[in-house]
Amino acid sequence: MRILAYLAKRLIFVIPQLLGIVLVSFLLVKSIPGDPAVLMLGPTATPSAIASLRQQLGLDQPLYMQFLIYVRNLLHGDLGTSWQTTRPVLEDLLQRFPATLELVTLSLLLAIVVGVTLGVYAARKPNGWVARLADLYGLSAGALPDFWFALVLIFIFYTVLGWAPAPLGRIDMIVIPPLPVTGALTIDALLAGDLQAFWSACAHLVLPVLTLGLLNAGPILKMTQATMEKMLESDFSRFEVLCGVPQNLVVRHALRNALPSIVTIISVLYGFLIGGAVLVEIVFSWGGAGQYAVQGVLNSDIYPVLGFVLFSAIFSLIVYIAVDLIYFLLDPRISN
Amino acid sequence: MSLGAAEVISNTRNASAGGDKPPLIDIRNLRVTFPSGGAEPKAVLKGIDLAVQPGEIVGLVGESGAGKTTLARSILGLPPSPGRIAGGEVHFEGRQILSLSESELRRLRGRRLSVVVPNPRAELNPLLKVGDQIASMAKIHLGVAGKEARRMALEILREVQIPDPERRMDAYPHELSGGMAQRVVIAMALICSPAFVISDDATSGLDVTVQAQILALLAKLAAEHGSAMLFISRDVGITAHFCDRIAVLFSGEIVEIAPREPLFLEPAHPYTLMLLAAFSHSPKLRDSWTVPDTDRRRERSAGCQYADRCPIAQPVCRTLRPPLAEIGPGHFVRCYFPVRHA
Numbered sequence: 001m002r003i004l005a006y007l008a009k010r011l012i013f014v015i016p017q018l019l020g021i022v023l024v025s026f027l028l029v030k031s032i033p034g035d036p037a038v039l040m041l042g043p044t045a046t047p048s049a050i051a052s053l054r055q056q057l058g059l060d061q062p063l064y065m066q067f068l069i070y071v072r073n074l075l076h077g078d079l080g081t082s083w084q085t086t087r088p089v090l091e092d093l094l095q096r097f098p099a100t101l102e103l104v105t106l107s108l109l110l111a112i113v114v115g116v117t118l119g120v121y122a123a124r125k126p127n128g129w130v131a132r133l134a135d136l137y138g139l140s141a142g143a144l145p146d147f148w149f150a151l152v153l154i155f156i157f158y159t160v161l162g163w164a165p166a167p168l169g170r171i172d173m174i175v176i177p178p179l180p181v182t183g184a185l186t187i188d189a190l191l192a193g194d195l196q197a198f199w200s201a202c203a204h205l206v207l208p209v210l211t212l213g214l215l216n217a218g219p220i221l222k223m224t225q226a227t228m229e230k231m232l233e234s235d236f237s238r239f240e241v242l243c244g245v246p247q248n249l250v251v252r253h254a255l256r257n258a259l260p261s262i263v264t265i266i267s268v269l270y271g272f273l274i275g276g277a278v279l280v281e282i283v284f285s286w287g288g289a290g291q292y293a294v295q296g297v298l299n300s301d302i303y304p305v306l307g308f309v310l311f312s313a314i315f316s317l318i319v320y321i322a323v324d325l326i327y328f329l330l331d332p333r334i335s336n
Numbered sequence: 337m338s339l340g341a342a343e344v345i346s347n348t349r350n351a352s353a354g355g356d357k358p359p360l361i362d363i364r365n366l367r368v369t370f371p372s373g374g375a376e377p378k379a380v381l382k383g384i385d386l387a388v389q390p391g392e393i394v395g396l397v398g399e400s401g402a403g404k405t406t407l408a409r410s411i412l413g414l415p416p417s418p419g420r421i422a423g424g425e426v427h428f429e430g431r432q433i434l435s436l437s438e439s440e441l442r443r444l445r446g447r448r449l450s451v452v453v454p455n456p457r458a459e460l461n462p463l464l465k466v467g468d469q470i471a472s473m474a475k476i477h478l479g480v481a482g483k484e485a486r487r488m489a490l491e492i493l494r495e496v497q498i499p500d501p502e503r504r505m506d507a508y509p510h511e512l513s514g515g516m517a518q519r520v521v522i523a524m525a526l527i528c529s530p531a532f533v534i535s536d537d538a539t540s541g542l543d544v545t546v547q548a549q550i551l552a553l554l555a556k557l558a559a560e561h562g563s564a565m566l567f568i569s570r571d572v573g574i575t576a577h578f579c580d581r582i583a584v585l586f587s588g589e590i591v592e593i594a595p596r597e598p599l600f601l602e603p604a605h606p607y608t609l610m611l612l613a614a615f616s617h618s619p620k621l622r623d624s625w626t627v628p629d630t631d632r633r634r635e636r637s638a639g640c641q642y643a644d645r646c647p648i649a650q651p652v653c654r655t656l657r658p659p660l661a662e663i664g665p666g667h668f669v670r671c672y673f674p675v676r677h678a
Contacts, residue, residue, distance in 0.1 A: 233417075239459040242412060243524060244445030245476060256463050332508045333462060 003328050010321055018313060022074070025309040026067050034300035035059075040083050070306070079310070080303030084295060089307040093289060097311050098183025099170060100281065100288035103208055104273040110213025111220055112266060118217070119224025123232055124251060134221055141218025147279040150211040154283070157207060165203050167284040172200045208284045212277055216269055223265040227258040259330050267323040271316035275308075359387035359427075360564050361411070361449075361532050366424035368406055368415050368588075380406050380419060382588040382641075385660070386566075388532065393555065393565045395575030397611065398585035404568045407585070408536040411566075412449060413441045429531065447477035450525040452538040452554070456517035460509035466520045467493070467505030470527055477528045492523040495560075496553060515546040522554060529561040536568050551577070573615050576600055581666070584608045587641040590660065594667035604663055604674035607642045640671070648673055 037053040038045070054060050058069055073080065079089040122134035150167075157164040170185050171177055177185060178192040186205070189198035231237060231254035240250045278290030289308055296304035327334055366384040369377035380403050388394050398404050409415055411426055413434055425432050433444060445451075453459045461469060470492060471485035480488065486505070493501035496519040509517060518538065525533055535554060539547040555578040558565045567579055575582050576596065583593040584605065592605040603609045640646070643653040652672055660668045 235453075235455065235458040236461045239453055239521075240461070242409070242414060242445060242451050242453070243473060244442045244447055245472070246442065249472075249476075253461050253464070257461070331463060333510050 003325065006324070006328075007321070010324070014317055017317065018310070019071075021313045022071065022306070022310060023067065025306055026070065027063075029297075029302045029305050030063060030066075032297065032300065032302075036083060036300045036302070039300050074310075079307040082296065082301050082304045084299055084301050084304075089303045092292060092304065093307050093311055095180070095183065096287060096289045096292050098180075099185075099286060100274060100277060100290055101315075102184035102186065103205065103281070103286060103288060104212065104270065104277055106205060106209045107212035107216065107277075108266065108270055108273065110209055111217040111269070114214065114217035115220025116224050116262060119221045120228055120251065120255060122221075122225045123228030124247075126229055131225070134225055138218050138222045138225075141215050141221075144215060145279075146211055146215050146277075147283050149215060150208065150280050150283040153207045153211055164207050165200070167207065169285050169287060170201060170204050171197065172204075175200045204284075208280050208286065211280050212273065216273065219265055219269060220262065224258065224262050227261040228254055231255075231257045256330070260327055263323055263326050263330075267319050270319050271312070274312045274315060357389060360390040360392075360429070362387045362425075362427040363411065364425045364427070366407070366410060366426065367422040368403070368410050368419050369422045370419045377420075377422070379422070380588050381410065383424070384588075384590060386583060386590065386593070388564050388566060390531070391559070391562060391564055392581065393558065393567055393579050395579030395582040396566060396568045396585055397570065397572045397575055397582065399570065399611075401587075402585045403588040404570075404585060405536055406588075408451060408534045408566070408568055411534060412445050412451060414445075443477070446473055446525075446530070447528045448530050449532050449534070450528070450530040452518075452522055452525045452533065452535040454537045454540045456521040456541075457509055457512070457514060459521060460517060462509055465506050465508060466512065466517075467507075470520065470523050473524050473527050488527060489523070492527045493520075495526075495557060496520075496523045498523075514542055515550065518542060518546075518550055519553070522550070522557065526557055526561055526563070530563055533558055533563045533565045534568065535565060537570060539574075540570065547574075571615070572611050584611065589641055589670060590668075591642065591671070592667075592669045593660075594664070594669075598664055598667045602664070602667075602677040604667070604669040604676075605642075605671050606646045606648055606673075606675060609675060610645075 035050075035054075037050045037057060037059060041049055041053060051060075058066055061069070070080070077090065079093070081087065082089050082092060085092055118130065118134050118137065122128075122131040125131060154164070154167050158166060165172060175197050178188040178194050178197050181188050181191055185201035186198060189195070189201055228251075232251070234254075234257075236257075237250055237254050240253065241247075245253075275290050275293070277288065278294055280286070281288040281291045282294075289311065293305050293308035296302065296308070363384055363386045366381055367379065368381040369379050372378040384407060386394070386396075396404060396407070406415055406419060410419070410421055413421070413426075413436075415421055421434060424434070426434050428444070428449065433441060433449075436444070460466065467486060467489050470489035471482070474480050474485040474488045475482065478485075490501055490505060493504060498504050498516055498519050504512070504516070504520075509520075512520065518541075521538075533554075538554065539550050542550060551574060554565075554567075557563075567575060569575055572582075572584075579596055581593065581595050582599045583590050584599075584607065585591070586607050592599065592603065592608045594604075599608065600612070603612055639652075639654040639656060640649070640658050643649045646653065650673065658670050658672050660670045661674075662668050663674055
């Protein structure tokens with residue numbers, strides 16, 4: 001019951017939160033120099049043509065009017081049109097956001113498996129070789145740029161060994177993509193029963209997922225290691241050892257106590273990676289949402305940028321609410 | 337009036353035997369060190385000899401830093417980090433348990449040798465229901481199935497006199513008062529009917545009235561489960577109530593050990609007297625024996641550990657460590673000049 005009351009309270013705050021995010025990002029994007037009308041019409045355009053296009057786009061209106069119009073359109077489900085793709089931003093994002101989400105989610109799963117496993121083993125023996133390896137890993141994962149690591153992987157596994165497919169998108173060009181349902185190619189291929197498309201999508205995922213997963217396992221590893229060490233030294237773990245509880249069980253209990261911190265860092269990474277994966281998306285020509293937004297910024301194409309911010313914000317809010325629900329499930333001290 | 341050297345040496349062994357029957361647990365020359373900045377590690381337990389008979393309750397008193405908790409945990413082979421057992425033996429039920437493998441030791445802990453800890457709310461796992469925590473002891477050590485383990489847990493919760501035990505089974509530690517949490521810890525320590533229970537300052541965090549209840553309960557349950565007990569406390573007065581024998585620990589050494597009556601009526605070590613005087617209501621006694629503690633943390637490498645605080649210390653006390661000498665039946669004191677009571 002407390003969960004429901006809490007959820008209701010959280011959802012009430014979602015609308016003003018989103019409005020605030022839209023306002024701030026609108027102002028920021030508007031402050032980027034560059035006139036879309038000039039860019040759209042090219043260098044040979046006459047001043048009168050530019051002026052009429054500006055009027056058509058509403059760019060001659062005062063800023064607050066532009067914002068109000070944008071919000072009004074938002075409420076009608078219209079996120080504007082990208083002048084680069086000449087398609088509605090909503091359509092573009094619905095196609096690209098799942099691509100990013102699929103990549104980021106799988107990468108994060110890999111990062112969780114690597115980070116939590118290594119972190120737990122490192123914490124069990126703070127002076128053991130796993131702990132030393134974990135220190136080295138944490139350091140290098142934090143130091144290596146992801147696009148560089150991606151290029152190294154491509155060089156080894158595509159150029160030299162030829163095991164991985166060319167880094168040119170999410171699926172082989174000769175394979176017909178499955179009918180979009182969720183937007184995630186692997187799931188859509190399975191839904192369509194198209195194994196060829198499924199394997200092709202998986203093969204294209206391997207290198208980018210390895211890149212993002214291995215590098216982002218660093219923070220998860222560090223957080224797991226630090227929290228687990230603290231939990232294993234805590235009074236209740238010590239008492240369990242004094243009571244003759246087997247070490248595996250002591251570690252399991254400590255991990256449950258460490259989970260809230262680990263879940264927190266995972267959720268932060270999840271929200272961050274939606275935009276943070278953009279360099280890797282570019283390296284692999286992924287066609288994801290981050291890439292779309294960066295193109296928008298570079299070309300004064302503001303609606304894709306605003307749409308991306310809005311999508312990311314909604315996504316982050318969903319993740320944070322989910323995390324709060326997980327806290328409720330994990331810790332009786334919160335739920336009671 | 338001091339004893340001859342030969343006599344002293346022949347008597348020291350008896351100090352740990354305590355009686356004619358083979359002791360349940362026999363701690364011999366237990367030494368624990370902590371690494372220090374220098375080359376020489378700091379000795380925290382300097383050769384403890386202590387034996388406890390089956391069913392006996394032995395009190396161990398000493399001020400903070402005397403090594404009480406280190407002793408409690410070293411008996412279980414788990415000295416507080418970064419301490420290390422530097423020597424000595426602990427014989428328990430016919431085995432030298434400090435030489436056992438970690439997994440054999442683990443099976444003894446909580447099953448035959450268990451410990452009651454202070455500050456129980458921090459010692460319980462915050463995410464598990466207390467009923468499950470108690471039941472898991474029975475599951476782990478007695479190999480009973482889940483349902484039977486829960487039945488045993490409920491029964492022991494009744495024994496430790498927790499109000500409304502059925503409901504408490506599903507409570508989380510944060511929902512319990514300190515006294516109730518202490519009862520839960522006692523239940524965990526006793527559910528497997530261990531032969532030996534170490535109570536490590538178990539009631540120090542509780543209200544005085546609750547303290548008395550918990551102590552009475554602990555003594556009663558130890559008797560009912562046939563467990564011997566080492567009762568560690570800072571409060572010498574508490575031990576007078578239900579300990580058969582009492583040992584006084586000072587700076588990692590047992591300075592006096594005696595059955596209850598002689599210890600309280602004829603304390604022989606100057607430190608014991610000071611302890612008793614400190615707890616006494618007689619201002620005359622307090623004033624006569626309370627000396628200013630100028631340098632209480634200073635370690636002596638030679639001689640009597642108490643020499644710097646002792647009002648009757650002689651030159652020999654500062655050079656030669658006094659042995660534990662028997663001055664009465666079962667009454668041992670580590671002092672060249674034990675106080676005589678006419």
